[in-house]
Amino acid sequence: MQHFTNETIDIQQLPKYEETALTAPASKYWQVMLINLIIFTLLSGGGLAILILIDEEIRANWAIFVGLFALIIIVLFLLYWASFKRRGFALREKDIIYKSGVIAETTTIVPLNRIQHVALNEGMLSRIFKLGTLHVYTAGGSSGEIRIAGVPIEQAKALKEALVQRLEVKTTNESE
Amino acid sequence: MALDFSQPQKQSAAGILISGAYTLQRLIRAIIFPLIILVIKANKSVLIYAGFALLAVLIISIIYGYFYYLKFTFYLNPIKQEFIIDKGVFGRKNLTIPVEKIQQVNINQGFIQKLIGVYSLQIDTAGTDSKEVNIGAISGQTAYALKKHLLNGSEQNAMQSENIAEMIENPMHQQETPFIKIDVSTLFKIGLTSNYGRSVALLIGFGYAVLHNLKELFKVLDRDKGQIENFFASGFTMFSIAILFVALIIILLATNVIRTFIKYFDFQISRHQKSLLISSGLFATKNTLLHPNKVQITEYSQNYLQKKIGLFNMALKQAHAGQQQSDKEVKSGNMEVPGCSPREKNEILQMILSKLPNESTRYKPNFRFMNLPIVFWVIIPLAAYLIFYQYLPEIRSFYSLAIIYVLAVCFAIYISYTKHRIAVSEDFIIKQSGIWDISQEIIEPHKIQSISTSQFPWHKSLDIGHVTLHTAAGNISFSYGNYTEIKTLVNFWLYQVESKDKDWM
Numbered sequence: 035m036q037h038f039t040n041e042t043i044d045i046q047q048l049p050k051y052e053e054t055a056l057t058a059p060a061s062k063y064w065q066v067m068l069i070n071l072i073i074f075t076l077l078s079g080g081g082l083a084i085l086i087l088i089d090e091e092i093r094a095n096w097a098i099f100v101g102l103f104a105l106i107i108i109v110l111f112l113l114y115w116a117s118f119k120r121r122g123f124a125l126r127e128k129d130i131i132y133k134s135g136v137i138a139e140t141t142t143i144v145p146l147n148r149i150q151h152v153a154l155n156e157g158m159l160s161r162i163f164k165l166g167t168l169h170v171y172t173a174g175g176s177s178g179e180i181r182i183a184g185v186p187i188e189q190a191k192a193l194k195e196a197l198v199q200r201l202e203v204k205t206t207n208e209s210e
Numbered sequence: 211m212a213l214d215f216s217q218p219q220k221q222s223a224a225g226i227l228i229s230g231a232y233t234l235q236r237l238i239r240a241i242i243f244p245l246i247i248l249v250i251k252a253n254k255s256v257l258i259y260a261g262f263a264l265l266a267v268l269i270i271s272i273i274y275g276y277f278y279y280l281k282f283t284f285y286l287n288p289i290k291q292e293f294i295i296d297k298g299v300f301g302r303k304n305l306t307i308p309v310e311k312i313q314q315v316n317i318n319q320g321f322i323q324k325l326i327g328v329y330s331l332q333i334d335t336a337g338t339d340s341k342e343v344n345i346g347a348i349s350g351q352t353a354y355a356l357k358k359h360l361l362n363g364s365e366q367n368a369m370q371s372e373n374i375a376e377m378i379e380n381p382m383h384q385q386e387t388p389f390i391k392i393d394v395s396t397l398f399k400i401g402l403t404s405n406y407g408r409s410v411a412l413l414i415g416f417g418y419a420v421l422h423n424l425k426e427l428f429k430v431l432d433r434d435k436g437q438i439e440n441f442f443a444s445g446f447t448m449f450s451i452a453i454l455f456v457a458l459i460i461i462l463l464a465t466n467v468i469r470t471f472i473k474y475f476d477f478q479i480s481r482h483q484k485s486l487l488i489s490s491g492l493f494a495t496k497n498t499l500l501h502p503n504k505v506q507i508t509e510y511s512q513n514y515l516q517k518k519i520g521l522f523n524m525a526l527k528q529a530h531a532g533q534q535q536s537d538k539e540v541k542s543g544n545m546e547v548p549g550c551s552p553r554e555k556n557e558i559l560q561m562i563l564s565k566l567p568n569e570s571t572r573y574k575p576n577f578r579f580m581n582l583p584i585v586f587w588v589i590i591p592l593a594a595y596l597i598f599y600q601y602l603p604e605i606r607s608f609y610s611l612a613i614i615y616v617l618a619v620c621f622a623i624y625i626s627y628t629k630h631r632i633a634v635s636e637d638f639i640i641k642q643s644g645i646w647d648i649s650q651e652i653i654e655p656h657k658i659q660s661i662s663t664s665q666f667p668w669h670k671s672l673d674i675g676h677v678t679l680h681t682a683a684g685n686i687s688f689s690y691g692n693y694t695e696i697k698t699l700v701n702f703w704l705y706q707v708e709s710k711d712k713d714w715m
Contacts, residue, residue, distance in 0.1 A: 048701045128708040140664035143700070145707045148659045148714070173529060173714070174659030178680025 051143055054131055056122030062163045063184025067114050069159055075107050123182045125193060130170060132180040142180055148172050152197045154190055166190035170197070215359050218283040218296070224326045225282070225347035229275030231322050234268055243423045250427075274299060284345060286359055293333070293360060295343065305343060307333060314499060315357040321493040329353040333360065388478035390547070390554050396521065397474055400549035401467030403515040404523055404647070409466045474548045479558070486561060488545055500545055502562045504528050504715055506657050506683035510555055511649035522555045523548055523647075526562065529682035529715055544683075559652070563638070567652060570635030573699075575690040576674050579630060583623045588616055632688040634699060639679065641686045655703050656712040657681050663700055665693060679703070682714065 082103055086096050117136045124131045129145045153169040160166060166187045170180040185193065238245075248260060282297045286309075293312070295305040314334035323330060331353050333343040348356070475492035486500045507527040516522065524547035547558065559566055595612050598605055626645045633640040641651045658679050665675040675693030677700060679686045688696070 045698065045702055048705050050697070050701055051704060052697050129704060135664065138664045138666045140662055142660060142662040143704060144660040145658075145704060147708065147711065172659040172680065173682040174680030175682075175684075177678070177685060178660040178662065180660075 049126075051126075051129075051131060051141070054124045054126060056124045056131065056133055059118070059121050059182075059184030060163075060165060060186050062186075063160075063165055064118050066157075066159050066163055066165065066184065067118055071107075071110060071114055074110075079103065121184070123180075123185075125196070130180060130197070132182055142178070144170055144172055144178070144180055146197065146200055148174075149197060149201060151201070152194050154194045156187065160184070164188075168193055215286040215356060216288050218285045219352075221279060221282055221345060222328050222347045222349050222352075223279070224328050226272065226275045226279045227326060228322060228328070228347045229278055230268070230272040233271035233275070235322075237267060237271075243426065247427060282345075286356075295345075307343060309360060312360055315360050316499075317353045317357060317497050319495045323347065324494070331356060388480040389557060390477075390479040390550060392474065392477040392549055396549045397470055397477070398467060399519055399521060400474075400516075400523070401470035402463055403513065403519075403521070404548070405466060405470070406462065409462055409469060412469070413462065413465060470548060474546075477548065479547070481561070488547075498545060500526065500528070502564075503713075505562050506653065506681045506714070507686070508559065508562050508652045509649055510559075511644065511647045513647045520551060521549045522552065524550060524555060524558060526558075527683035563652065563654065565637070567633075567638045567640060568635060570633040570638065570640065572631050572633045573688065573691055573695060575627065575630050575688070576672070576692070577627070578669075578672075578674060579627050579690040580623050583626070584620070587619045587623065592616060630689070632691070634702075639686070639703075641688060651686055653679065653681055653686060655706040656710060657714050658703060658707050659714070661700050661703060663693075663696060669693075 082099060086093050086099065092099060113136050117134070120133060120135050120139055122133045128147075129143050130149075131141060131143050133139065133141045150171045150173055152171070155167040155169060156165075157167070160183075164187045165184050168180075168182040168185055168190050170182075172178050182190075249257065277299045278297070281299055281302075282295075284293070284295045286293050291309040293307045293309055295303075295307075297303050297305075312333055316332040316334065318330050318332065319328075320330065326347070327349075328347040329350050331345045331348060472492045474490045476495075477490040478488070480487045482499075486502065487497065488500060489495060489497045505526045506529050507525075509525040509527065510522045511525075512522050526545040526547070528544065550558065556566060592612070595605070599609075622645050626643070629642055629644055629648055631642040633642070637654060639653050639655060643649060643651075659682060660680045662678045662680070663675055664678075669675065673693045674690055675696050676687065676689045677691065677696045678688075
């Protein structure tokens, strides 16, 4: 019961997740995002070019279509930039925090004792830049999971190792 | 009678019949409309051939059922503590389930199974597909004995198996008197007052299928001159709409009552030490053993009519076993209790949560909660109507309906705003929401898997934000709250989850 009274007094003194200093993704990751955007631009731009060549009506109004296309690409570029700037993660003693978002800023916190398993993915592009994506799974379904992209691979491996070790400690304790 | 499960066992011989009957049932359901068309359209010789073909299919399915029966064996390896199923007519399939991984054993009786007097047994494990581990036809005695063996094997389930052992002594009648029993009149009341949405969806699906097939039929008969379209085009006078409306409501209520009866007839909950045994069903009796620890979200709801007659609907939402699951499986994890009195509701809450939610701090959303719904449900439809108003003179006379619509929707949005609340206490988080059915979702902080908070940039200066609590049985969100308060709450919940090593399952 004494425990109880301590808690109620301490609520304002609890560690604040919102004041945790976050680590931004590696600056190289911006290049990966840019290359992705360029590939997308080339593919969809190629499609548009073919359409302009084939279809008479579209060719007549080509300026409108190209203008719209350029606008979409610029908006995408800005969204990518905003999304890159927003990202950040932090490993605390008892949980892992990830902030992201294109328009709305979303912070997801997964307590370490609720992690089901951890996966480390390396995409083709990311591998060239020596980056990895850390995927933290919980039993709470896909919306409650964390995907930290653009972590330098060495750091990502160390992070994964740290998380997995804690998982193993937890499971051995449970089986005893 | 002691049954030895260490030797490979076959299903009950009636399994052949079950398998044959299911194949036939599936076949008939699939081809019923083409069959009718065939019967009407075809000449005699084709009909006879079709009859032979059908008979051949039936015989083949029974032969297949026979071989399936021959090849289907199951046994319990007592040394390794593994339950093993061998099956497959063409390809062999060997399923090995470690007994300690078994979470739940369900014994059900479908309609055909009830006729023959056998049971089906399903084994739930974390991770595997539940349909894989299904024994279609075994006798009641074997089923309950097997259940006992399976749950006995794992030491973690020692508690549960005691309950099972207790049950087995008298498998057909439970010893303990059920503490909740829903009688016919309550079911009738519930049928009249709840779950309209699902019945509407059912009726729309059914109505569409009937219309579509009728049209096909007319087409085949070369008589499709658009009768159905004509009927609908000519039939819509104000008077007929009114009659149609009343008829639809009556059909809807009737469907609702029938559905409720089929699903929940003879609904009983009995206590077996720490577990709840829930059984219900008119044609197919469904028995489920539910462990209170596994319930993630406890929800009860009530609408205006139910408030008048003092009834609640309850749903006990369990954790989904695997990572990715279909919606159907997620739904099957939910145990619903149709219609309980306030006393029974509290009794169930006491069982699941081990104490009743007491006083707590309630948090309200900001009035901007209503902005988005008003844009989507009022401003955009109204703008569309006004645009069409310019060009289509026919719809001008419906302006009174438009006014009623706007008023009704505004009212509904306002109600949803006043009902959107979250109440937080030391032991519980209670989320209230709804417009007609007002539901209260209760979770304990240690059931939280992760927490997300989010905020739009333009809400920063207003200090408004949203929070979502992710649990293994779904999410709970509170939107447009005071962001400073939300952050304090999140820190508090994180502290609760991280400081105590309380298991969520």
